[in-house]
Amino acid sequence: MEITEMTLDDLEMMQDTLYSDFDNFWSYNLLKQELQNENTTYVIAKENSEVVGFAGISVCLDEATLNNIVVKKSYRGRGIGGELLEALLELCADMNMKSLTLEVNVSNTPAIKLYEKFGFKNLGIRKKYYNNSQDAIIMTKYDI
Numbered sequence: 001m002e003i004t005e006m007t008l009d010d011l012e013m014m015q016d017t018l019y020s021d022f023d024n025f026w027s028y029n030l031l032k033q034e035l036q037n038e039n040t041t042y043v044i045a046k047e048n049s050e051v052v053g054f055a056g057i058s059v060c061l062d063e064a065t066l067n068n069i070v071v072k073k074s075y076r077g078r079g080i081g082g083e084l085l086e087a088l089l090e091l092c093a094d095m096n097m098k099s100l101t102l103e104v105n106v107s108n109t110p111a112i113k114l115y116e117k118f119g120f121k122n123l124g125i126r127k128k129y130y131n132n133s134q135d136a137i138i139m140t141k142y143d144i
């Protein structure tokens with residue numbers, strides 16, 4: 001598997017299958033804005049030139065935020081999410097970030113377990129963060 005920086009061309013190539021092959025990510029238009037934002041960096045995972053996952057952070061001063069991490073539905077449970085997160089943590093280290101923070105739905109066990117595996121700690125809860133109904137857990141990793 002190959003992890004590289006994601007480009008607008010990558011996103012355009014994924015456009016037709018983005019919503020069927022992936023879930024729980026920001027919309028195509030928001031991802032496009034993310035890729036055009038100079039404070040934001042996305043990485044993409046490819047297997048035999050097939051896109052199997054992508055993830056991205058935005059940075060403000062020395063704090064980074066994980067905005068999206070998603071693996072193609074049919075490729076989950078094979079370590080790709082972990083590799084994407086590791087790539088972003090390396091990027092954070094290269095940019096001298098002090099922390100990486102994220103929000104995750106309280107019911108998203110796979111993602112919560114992934115973050116815990118990489119040393120993220122539970123900082124608190126944002127009540128009714130998703131659709132004004134489900135709570136988000138705020139998680140941060142400081143020792144980058």
Ligand SMILES: CC(C)(COP(=O)(O)OP(=O)(O)OC[C@H]1O[C@@H](n2cnc3c(N)ncnc32)[C@H](O)[C@@H]1OP(=O)(O)O)[C@@H](O)C(=O)NCCC(=O)NCCS
Nearest residue numbers: 024069070071076077078079080081082104110111113114
């Ligand atoms: C969260 C997500 C990115 C994980 O990707 P993945 O490639 O399946 O994860 P990995 O195979 O790298 O697993 C890494 C760790 O995550 C945890 N994990 C992954 N899937 C899990 C599951 N179904 N149940 C419990 N833990 C799970 C485990 O700790 C695992 O480590 P282990 O294999 O040593 O037990 C993937 O489920 C996904 O794309 N979900 C939809 C998008 C999403 O919800 N993103 C998070 C938004 S906050």
